Amino acid sequence: MTIVAAADGSALGNPGPAGWAWYVDDSCWRAGGWPHGTNNMGELMAVLDLFKSTAHVPAEPLHILCDSQYVINCITKWMPGWKRKGWRKADGKPVLNVDLLKQIDDAIVGRTYKFEWVKGHAGHHLNEAADDRARDAATAFQAKRAPIEGPGFPGAGSPSTAASSAAAPSTAPAQAAPAAAGPNAGAKRPRPAAEPAEAEQLDLFSAFADDDEADPAFASEADSALAVIVALERELMDPEVRADEAKLGMLLHKDFAEIGASGRLWDRKDIIAELVTADANEASLEVLGLDSVDADTALLTYRSVESRGSVLRSSLWRRDNGRWQVRFHQGTLEA
Structure with a gap:
């Protein structure tokens, strides 16, 4: 079985x-x-x-x-x-x-x-x-x-x-001794509230950073490293992630800026405040291009299809201290 x-x-x-x-x-x-x-x-x-x-x-x-x-x-x-x-x-x-x-x-x-x-x-x-x-x-x-x-x-x-x-593993201290099992040992417990600095890092930040055996869908080590960016962009489109200030904070660069489809210029603080309070809708992502600008910068262009129609988007991703984050984003409603 x-x-x-x-x-x-x-x-x-x-x-x-x-x-x-x-x-x-x-x-x-x-x-x-x-x-x-x-x-x-x-x-x-x-x-x-x-x-x-x-x-x-x-x-x-x-x-x-x-x-x-x-x-x-x-x-x-x-x-x-x-x-x-x-x-x-x-x-x-x-x-x-x-x-x-x-x-x-x-x-x-x-x-x-x-x-x-x-x-x-x-x-x-x-x-x-x-x-x-x-x-x-x-x-x-x-x-x-x-x-x-x-x-x-x-x-x-x-x-x-x-x-x-x-x-x-030798890279971490040994596991502590087990706690005494009480009557609620198997019960599901609520997640503790975490400050953004202590929130769990999304696994995708390091998923491909250290691996040289590329997925067959990608032709080289560099392409394999870029593959994670598409997954991260999808994370940003996830309604659950958009409602979580800590997760958004990890995905958006400290100098993030966006020119939205409406023409408004957003900074990091304002876009986080907007996203966590807005009603997020499901959207699809169709990759149009994914290019390496330099060793730590990549440009993703794609089409998102959502309730208001299709939007052509571009995201400039920057890797600082091993972490990929969006530095700039722009969206334009497709004619």
Whole structure:
């Protein structure tokens, strides 16, 4: 019987207090984390612990729901090439998160599994449950308390036993001791309010920044790095993201400016205030062009189709300190 589970990670500040979790149902899930880590580390650790926790049932196929393209591509596309190069990229630099990746590479031997990408924060039951628990774990480390680890997988042994078999990466401190499981250990808890500076960094900011095995849809390493910009632009069009001041703050450059379809000039403060209070409508995105201006600047042009009609748009994305953000945006109603 196929085991269907969601795996997710969270990092408050990215890097910052970090958590991970996988979830099958309320009686079968696990979570943990570190005082300091990244979202990608949490995503990888959730997958690793899922494989470790189900190692006693190796004949059962795993169907893993994951909202991280980085994790899926690492495991299903890029790891073989990295291994051939001694876990180094084409430029000779070491692969990031190599400790976790090596453990995953060992854990998947002999296993039958498949990954399915699901959109994060879109109401998917299993993904939301894993996300809640990963965020709770990150929040626990932020508050300097042990996280609730969950019941684990039936037959896998105690949570502490499973935890010792899925060691924390060398880039983060070891996981804290588990908290005592109370009667509400498996209950869903509300997300804590977070200041923008501590809000979870969207995984897509670093999804392609360190990887040289390009998706077949993109011809080169540079094209692969640019691919993340389209996904980030789609995030900006997501009504849930538009209603979240913290997420908007991470996507918009400190010097952001926009000339809207109405002809109005917006600055960063005004556009955030407008977006979080406006009624957001769903819109489609048709890419017209995606060009590299320089190593840290890219121009995306596209057509959005929304309730008022189609709009031709251009976004200038700038990467500062490893983070892609929109520096300038312009929209023009299409004739």
